[in-house]
Structure formats: C-alpha cells, structure tokens
Amino acid sequence: MTIREVCEKYDITPDTLRYYERVGVIPEVTRTAGGIRNYTEEDIKWVENAICMRSAGVPVEMIIEYVRLFRMGDDTFEDRCNLLKRAKAEVEAARKKYDDELKRLNYKIAKYEEAIQTGVLNWNDEEMKEE
Numbered sequence: 035m036t037i038r039e040v041c042e043k044y045d046i047t048p049d050t051l052r053y054y055e056r057v058g059v060i061p062e063v064t065r066t067a068g069g070i071r072n073y074t075e076e077d078i079k080w081v082e083n084a085i086c087m088r089s090a091g092v093p094v095e096m097i098i099e100y101v102r103l104f105r106m107g108d109d110t111f112e113d114r115c116n117l118l119k120r121a122k123a124e125v126e127a128a129r130k131k132y133d134d135e136l137k138r139l140n141y142k143i144a145k146y147e148e149a150i151q152t153g154v155l156n157w158n159d160e161e162m163k164e165e
Contacts, residue, residue, distance in 0.1 A: 037073070046085065091124070096120070
C-alpha cells in the first residue's frame, strides 16, 4: 500500500505516518527500489498498533520503547508485558478521571434540566459527592 492509501484507510495524515516512522513508533517501512514507502501487511500491523495505542492515550515514548523491545527479540517478553501493564494502568487512570468528569457533567446537566422546569437552579454539593 502507498502512504496515501494507508492515510485514507486509517484517516491519518502522511506527516503523522512519517513522524511515527522517524521516531520509532513503527519500525522502518518497506520501500520500493526507488525509495518510495510500500506498506506491507506487517507494516500495516504496526500502523494499526500505533493508532490503537495512541487512541488509548498511550504516550509515544512508551510505544517507542515497546517497538524497541519487540525488535530485540523473544527475550523481551517479560519487559514488553510489563510495559503494556504500565500503559494499561495509565489508561485506566485517565479513564477514571474522565468517568469522574462525566459524572460531574451529568450532575450539572440534570440540575439545569431541573432548573428549566422549575425556574430555580439549586446546586447540592453533597448530592454531587454521592454521585
């Protein structure tokens, strides 16, 4: 696949793909004899991995480390597993933060909807804490 086809398929920019390759988020992409990127199925798997991990909020540095460990071979299974566990913990912490903020937004929306009906806006901080 060309860089253009990959970008269209995954809705990312060529600059993003080039950046991922340059910093090591994806290994060096296969190239034609003329030096043009020609994404193989293996390259695409790395692109999908990068997009998935970035979408989950995994820091670029952590993905780079994962790729580095992967390229070192099977002796790094434990290190890769530990890295993914750390990434998971970070994603779960971010998720908790978003869940807390979502609760707060839902509470405010409910209070405003109530105010629309009654004409009175009544904040109850204790009620928010229980949510």
